[in-house]
Amino acid sequence: MSDGAAWQGNIKARLYERVRERGYDSLTAFADARPAVPLFVLADELGNDVAAVQVLSGLLYEAERSRRVTRFVRDLLVRLLSQSLPDGWPAVMDDANVFKVAKALGSWSAYTPETHQERGRLAREALRANPPPAGWRPLGPDDELLRVLLPDEEA
Amino acid sequence: MRARLLVLSLALLTTGCISVPHAPARGRTLNYTPRAATPPEGVDIASDERPGAFDPSPYSIAGSWPRQRFVRHGGARIDATKAASGAVGGGAQTGASPRQAVLDAIDEVKGTLDGVEGTFTKLAAHRPRALGEQSLNDDGLFSRFVEHGSAQVTWLRGGLGSATGLTEVASEVGDPDMELGVLRMTGPKLQATMFGTLLLATWVDFLQFSAAIIKHCFVCSDEKLFVDLHRVQRLMEPTLKDLESLDPERVEAAATAMPELMGKLTQEFAALQAQTRESMRVGEKVLTAAQVLEMVSMISTLKMSLPRLPPAAPVTLGMSLAMGSGGVMMGSRIVVSAEWVEMMRRLVQAGVISLPAVNAAVRIHGGQVMMAQAYQDLPQGVRDALGDSPEVRGMHVTGKAGAGMSEAPKHHVLPKEHREWFEQRGFKGDMDIDQFCVRLEKSQHEAIHGGGNWRLGRTWPGEWNRMLMKALSDAEVEAGRRLTRNAVLDIVADRMKDYRIPMNFVTGRRR
Numbered sequence: 232m233s234d235g236a237a238w239q240g241n242i243k244a245r246l247y248e249r250v251r252e253r254g255y256d257s258l259t260a261f262a263d264a265r266p267a268v269p270l271f272v273l274a275d276e277l278g279n280d281v282a283a284v285q286v287l288s289g290l291l292y293e294a295e296r297s298r299r300v301t302r303f304v305r306d307l308l309v310r311l312l313s314q315s316l317p318d319g320w321p322a323v324m325d326d327a328n329v330f331k332v333a334k335a336l337g338s339w340s341a342y343t344p345e346t347h348q349e350r351g352r353l354a355r356e357a358l359r360a361n362p363p364p365a366g367w368r369p370l371g372p373d374d375e376l377l378r379v380l381l382p383d384e385e386a
Numbered sequence: 387m388r389a390r391l392l393v394l395s396l397a398l399l400t401t402g403c404i405s406v407p408h409a410p411a412r413g414r415t416l417n418y419t420p421r422a423a424t425p426p427e428g429v430d431i432a433s434d435e436r437p438g439a440f441d442p443s444p445y446s447i448a449g450s451w452p453r454q455r456f457v458r459h460g461g462a463r464i465d466a467t468k469a470a471s472g473a474v475g476g477g478a479q480t481g482a483s484p485r486q487a488v489l490d491a492i493d494e495v496k497g498t499l500d501g502v503e504g505t506f507t508k509l510a511a512h513r514p515r516a517l518g519e520q521s522l523n524d525d526g527l528f529s530r531f532v533e534h535g536s537a538q539v540t541w542l543r544g545g546l547g548s549a550t551g552l553t554e555v556a557s558e559v560g561d562p563d564m565e566l567g568v569l570r571m572t573g574p575k576l577q578a579t580m581f582g583t584l585l586l587a588t589w590v591d592f593l594q595f596s597a598a599i600i601k602h603c604f605v606c607s608d609e610k611l612f613v614d615l616h617r618v619q620r621l622m623e624p625t626l627k628d629l630e631s632l633d634p635e636r637v638e639a640a641a642t643a644m645p646e647l648m649g650k651l652t653q654e655f656a657a658l659q660a661q662t663r664e665s666m667r668v669g670e671k672v673l674t675a676a677q678v679l680e681m682v683s684m685i686s687t688l689k690m691s692l693p694r695l696p697p698a699a700p701v702t703l704g705m706s707l708a709m710g711s712g713g714v715m716m717g718s719r720i721v722v723s724a725e726w727v728e729m730m731r732r733l734v735q736a737g738v739i740s741l742p743a744v745n746a747a748v749r750i751h752g753g754q755v756m757m758a759q760a761y762q763d764l765p766q767g768v769r770d771a772l773g774d775s776p777e778v779r780g781m782h783v784t785g786k787a788g789a790g791m792s793e794a795p796k797h798h799v800l801p802k803e804h805r806e807w808f809e810q811r812g813f814k815g816d817m818d819i820d821q822f823c824v825r826l827e828k829s830q831h832e833a834i835h836g837g838g839n840w841r842l843g844r845t846w847p848g849e850w851n852r853m854l855m856k857a858l859s860d861a862e863v864e865a866g867r868r869l870t871r872n873a874v875l876d877i878v879a880d881r882m883k884d885y886r887i888p889m890n891f892v893t894g895r896r897r
Contacts, residue, residue: 237886238830242840271883283884284848291843300845314880329865330873337861338877341853344845355864 236280246289249277258289259297262306266371269314270307291344301383304347306372311335311342319368354380484736485565487729488553488572491580491739492546494729498583499542501685505590506536509597527612528593528600534619535589541630542579542586548816549575555817558872564879566736567889571821573738574893578629578637581644581743584750585622585629587686588651592618594684595655599662606665611658618654621647634892641743648687648750655688687750707752709767714748721752724771731773737890744772794825796894799878799887801851812871822878823894824887834885854881 246258253276255261262273270283277286287307294303315335321328336355343351357380369377509532549572556568596615599606625647628640708715713723730747733739745764764772800808800819808819832838836849847853857877862869869877882889 235827235830238827238833238838238840242833242838243842246842271880274884274886279886282886285840287884288841288843288846288848291846293842295843295845330861330869330876333861333864333869334873334877334880336864337859338857338880340860341857341881342846344843345847346845355860359864 237282237285239280242285243289246277246281246285249281253277257293258286259293262286262290263371267309267313267369269310271314287342299383300344300346301350301381302372304343304351305374305377305381307342308335308339308377309369309371309374311339312369316368319366320363322365350381484569484732484738485553485556487732487736488549488569488576488738490729491576491733492549492553492572494726495542495576495579495583496546498587499539499546499579502583502586502590503536503539505594505685506532506539509590509593510536528596531593531596531612531615531619535586535593538582538586538589538626538630542582545575545579545582545632549579552816555871559879560872560876561879563883563889564875567879567891568875570737570889571816571891573740574632574634574637576733577641577739577743578632580747581637581641582626582629584644584687584747585626585647588648588688589618589622591684591686591688592651592655592658595658599658603662603666605668606662610661614654614658618651621650621654638740638743641740642746644746645749652688652753687753707748707765707768709765709771714752714768714771716752722748727768727771731771735773741772745769748772794827795831796823796892797826797831798823798894799882799891800874801855803851804855807855808874811869811874813874817871820894821891823892824890825892826887834887850885854878857881 250256250258250261253261255264261277262268265273265276270286274281274283274286290303290306291300294300312335315331321331324332336358340348340351340355363376367376510529552568552572552575556565559565559568592615596611599611600608625640625644628636631637707721709727710720711724712720713725713727714721730739730744734741734744748764748768798819799822800813802819805819813819813822826834829838833840834850836847841848858869858874861873861877879889
């Protein structure tokens with residue numbers, strides 16, 4: 232039963248305790264070892280009392296500290312795309328596929344930190360104007376096309 | 387298994403426990419359901435069934451299952467190939483999904499209701515001929531009692547219709563958790579119509595019996611009878627009102643209290659029988675009382691709880707229910723079939739219907755209503771068959787059945803500030819945003835709405851309403867068109883999973 236359990240107790244402590252139990256010293260390291268895996272799958276692996284948005288917030292925290300938020304935002308899109316479009320970017324844009332793309336990109340926008348809202352919006356606009364080739368399936372935040380779309384500016 | 391059933395059905399046939407004339411003609415397809423095809427033969431057709439003989443009545447919800455079961459198995463040799471296409475209770479092939487269980491249950495209630503409605507029509511049409519002549523001050527009283535029953539049919543049909551509609555919606559929702567969530571929304575409607583129909587069938591029995599009294603018992607007082615009927619009507623009224631409200635809490639309370647009500651109704655019916663017998667013994671020469679009493683073939687579960695003639699202790703006193711191979715048994719009688727139990731088990735497991743309600747239904751069908759045991763549980767064997775376990779009990783979070791969550795406040799999943807936005811995308815009527823509420827503990831609710839101290843990242847607020855509306859509106863920007871209702875639900879389902887909000891929807895209040 233997951234009813235409410237994810238929202239009880241010391242959420243941050245639990246999150247890092249689980250990550251360490253699995254042999255990682257950061258959430259980012261844990262997530263990097265599981266590229267292009269949806270957030271909720273990462274959360275499930277950490278326990279059914281861990282929510283995907285808690286993982287997201289933890290990853291963002293680490294990205295803020297290491298000044299790699301743009302990479303985090305790309306990573307987020309990769310995970311959302313793999314959830315909606317496991318076979319990659321659709322070749323035919325029928326109603327079902329239009330929706331799958333829209334769901335991934337809309338949710339990406341909702342999960343993007345405030346600092347990157349505008350860049351995210353521009354990136355989505357660019358994607359609409361020049362859709363990626365059919366079958367495009369980024370496997371991580373360092374995907375070539377993604378880096379063109381949303382290049383690192385920190386560092 | 388099949389061989390055993392065959393032996394059992396043969397045994398029941400030879401002992402007259404199954405009425406043969408209702409069996410369908412040979413070679414008929416197996417998905418044919420005989421239930422509604424043979425409404426009772428008017429109000430004054432002599433019943434050739436001995437009181438107390440087991441008649442799996444076509445009009446009691448669970449009662450029709452034993453017959454279907456035997457029909458199906460009996461016909462299996464004749465038309466085995468069509469069995470798989472059976473639309474109703476198609477067994478293992480189609481029966482595995484909760485949606486199929488809901489559809490089967492709806493079908494079951496519908497069949498019962500058809501029979502009940504048919505009887506009302508007949509009662510209204512074939513009014514006891516002697517009525518007008520005999521009691522000048524009748525003033526259409528009897529008709530009004532009939533109309534009272536017919537009026538109930540309207541909301542029951544409405545409830546079934548909206549449950550069916552929700553099942554269709556559920557079938558179109560892509561996400562399996564959301565599908566189950568929407569299916570669970572049929573629960574209160576299903577439960578209310580199940581129990582409402584049970585009660586209505588009982589009312590039919592009262593009316594049919596009264597019609598027979600008016601017609602045949604010239605020494606019986608019509609006025610006294612109408613006073614009795616009025617009292618019975620008042621007894622049923624609060625429960626019918628609760629069921630009609632379709633409010634989960636009220637429906638649950640009414641359902642679990644129904645065995646007690648059925649006990650009272652049984653006593654009323656037994657008293658009516660006793661009075662009639664007494665009056666006729668004193669004043670009647672033409673017909674014997676027993677003949678008249680036997681003229682009425684009862685369609686409700688009352689026949690299980692009524693004392694046998696001649697007056698004796700209630701039949702169920704001291705006789706307990708047990709789980710047998712054919713279903714729930716009371717002694718050698720099948721009270722509800724194994725298929726019915728299985729259907730209910732799936733509904734309980736999916737969280738559609740609450741276990742206490744199913745307990746109540748089984749007890750009503752078993753006639754276990756006479757004793758002061760209103761909230762008593764069923765025997766362990768029956769409970770096991772229904773899949774009783776702490777987890778299952780916790781599944782159904784409406785009413786008092788939930789595991790600790792039942793008292794937690796309800797919250798809209800689809801932000802009510804944006805009611806209009808959702809209305810424009812099809813969230814209306816049975817699917818309006820008030821139907822999509824969840825119970826959340828205070829800490830969880832606060833955390834989701836921007837409180838608590840779970841956030842690690844500073845720059846993403848993660849507040850549910852804002853996040854969800856952004857996900858939905860930006861998805862529309864991407865799609866270049868309005869999202870359909872199913873598309874909205876699909877996105878909502880994914881985001882709920884990310885927040886670990888369980889998809890146990892309850893109805894909230896419009897402010």
